[in-house]
Amino acid sequence: MPLHFNTRVIDEFRTNAGRLGGPFEGWVLLLLTTTGARSGKEHTTPLGFVEDGDRLLVTGSAGGSDRHPDWYRNLLVNPTVTVELGTETWQATAVAATGTERDELFARVVAAAPGYADYQKATDRIIPVVALYRVPEDTYTPPDRLDALADELVAIHDWLRRELAALSDGLGDPTAPGLTVELRRHCLTFCSAMAVHHGGEDAGLFPYLARTHPEKADAFERLRAEHTTVARVLDELGTALARLDEVPPAVLRAEFDRLRAELETHFAYEEEQVIPLLRGSA
Incomplete structure (x- = not known):
């Protein structure tokens, strides 16, 4: 998504506790904040996701383009990310799946959101799947x-x-x-x-x-x-x-x-x- 469009989505998300209108009305998105691989600056991106037990799965589909999205390249270098979902915000460890595990997780994503299969057909690039593992929030873990x-x-x-x-x-x-x-x-x-x-x-x-x-x-x-x-x-x-x-x-x-x-x-x-x-x- 273009940068200015992302900014509008992010602002709407944070203003309305994660609820979106317009083309995303009825969708449930998360905001993923990564640290720039080269700049060290924070970058926030709205993403679709699939729940998989205690973790969330996100894909670097980039609309089926031939280039990995920046947020994916960022987390390969800095795997600690921030997730915003609804009114909650937490840190997570982002783990990029590889090999057969990636294929299995991508199949789960497609089963929940078939449109990702079309993105994969549009590019020779293997669309990455990333699992987000929530990091414990404090020392005194319940x-x-x-x-x-x-x-x-x-x-x-x-x-x-x-x-x-x-x-x-x-x-x-x-x-x-x-x-x-x-x-x-x-x-x-x-x-x-x-x-x-x-x-x-x-x-x-x-x-x-x-x-x-x-x-x-x-x-x-x-x-x-x-x-x-x-x-x-x-x-x-x-x-x-x-x-x-x-x-x-x-x-x-x-x-x-x-x-x-x-x-x-x-x-x-x-x-x-x-x-x-x-x-x-x-």
Whole structure:
């Protein structure tokens, strides 16, 4: 949609608690605010969506154009977004689906809103599907949300594991033409997602669980220490990627393998210690 048209829709949405008239009368849209990949400025876009359990699905259809929308490229770099729906506003983690999962989610979107199939027919571009996972709003998470939070934690870990696999595939031949940009893009996406995920746990989830389960103090101390280690390894991998022309492939692979080993150990321990507490089975 043209910028001026988007502005009118956004103003109407916020003035009327999400209710729209004109060509969108009767539609239920959300507003998605992303952070510019290059500018760092916030950008808000009205989007249709499909509910899928506790998450929302949005598609980068762009009316069937041959170019991904800006908001999609933004969230690949900065996956923390803001969602406005009706009178509610919350932060979410935006996870772009890939491979067969993307195909399955796109089929769900088309089943709910068949017009998206026409957009896909209009372009050779694979229209992306993005899942929006609501981020807990405060440190004191109400008990009746903890089970859903466990599902969200596993979903985020699974996405991060897939991103690790994508990075690993990219490192198969770090000297391939054009690979530098893709490796850096994947690394930026992954590093940003890890910083948001670990920052949210350190500031909210872990302090809450430490208060309700003081017997697990050692476990949370270890998890926070692992966050520090992972952040350091991510920085070192980022430095190596920034000097890709100078760093031997074997050195880059060693840095990545170290990161993957740290994260696989960390995810396994966190799920072993935290998931039972969230599900109330500890």
